[in-house]
Amino acid sequence: MLAGRLNVETKEFALQEVPIPEPGPGFVRVKVGAAGVCLSDVHLIQGLLRPQFLQGSEVTLGHEVAGTVDLPGPGVTSAKPGDRVVIQAGYEYNGATLTMGVDYDGGWAEYVVVPAGVLVPLGDDIPFDQASIIPDAVSTPWGAISSTADVRAGEAVGVWGIGGLGAHGVQLLRLIGAAPIIAVDPIAEARERALEFGADYALDPMAEDFPDAMKAATAGKGLDVALDFAGVDAVRAQAIKCLGRHGRLVLVGLSGTPITIADSTGFSFARKQILGHYGSEAHHVPQLVNLTRLGRLDFAKSVSGRIPLSEAAQAVKALDTKEGNPIRLVLIP
């Protein structure tokens, strides 16, 4: 079968022919219907992110995957061939969180083998391309908003980076009643879609009047919550300044570099907080599938392009260079 493989030592990414994987006891083989392309994949290829638990130096990328159960391994009774499923991107093994497409082979391939426990039933109504991005592009902001930041209705929330994660972050904040929702992105088109997806304000972080605009949007009080969905150092410095009393910054974007708190005394006086966030918890993806099936969420506008798996390298480049300003590009095997 065809698979998009990365050598983490040489940083070479290429489509290769590899054997179709066999599911061992407790594992399930899924025929991939669609697989999302995340900025983390770009970071992996560029060497900014490194797998922590990968055996060997090669891995098939792809941690946002939906498809059809093809072959349950020995002992698996919870899944049967033909079941439509979405795959949770991570699972705990020996006290470590292993991430699909990072620590073990992922879904930029025709088939992927995963533990039965990570499969979430999809039902018949959500198409694979829209479903595939739920784990990560939607579930990571959902985990950050509903668990780590614990955003309450009526809180003022700033969202830095209106790409795959941030565009969904805005929708999810709207759903739970955050107000105002203040989107921040240097790309004009990203700011436009933020307003379309439910932001009250969309600000350019590079604009000279940014601090005043943020002040005005929060009636001088500053943000209750700032969400970094960009993974850019400048975002952290700017977001910390925008926090109000007891304000909390959640780091979702991954930059790999140290964080500096310029006014550390002011940070303490105002009792600000910085929280790290990674992935989502086991209940988040099923919640999101449910919210989608009940019409609370709609990802029809989230898929900016359906690209053949054989053109994965072009999709990676398009996301990296923001060619066409994609929200999410999805690979179709």
Ligand SMILES: NC(=O)c1ccc[n+]([C@@H]2O[C@H](COP(=O)([O-])OP(=O)(O)OC[C@H]3O[C@@H](n4cnc5c(N)ncnc54)[C@H](O)[C@@H]3O)[C@@H](O)[C@H]2O)c1
């Ligand atoms: N913690 C996690 O579990 C987790 C999961 C998935 C992705 N990530 C990380 O989240 C980040 C976003 O991923 P994505 O796939 O949504 O990326 P994306 O490329 O789709 O979106 C990033 C957005 O950030 C914007 N941006 C760039 N500089 C900015 C600035 N100074 N201020 C505000 N916005 C700025 C870009 O214009 C773009 O719209 C990446 O760093 C990725 O590695 C983390």
Ligand SMILES: [Zn+2]
């Ligand atoms: Zn990701």
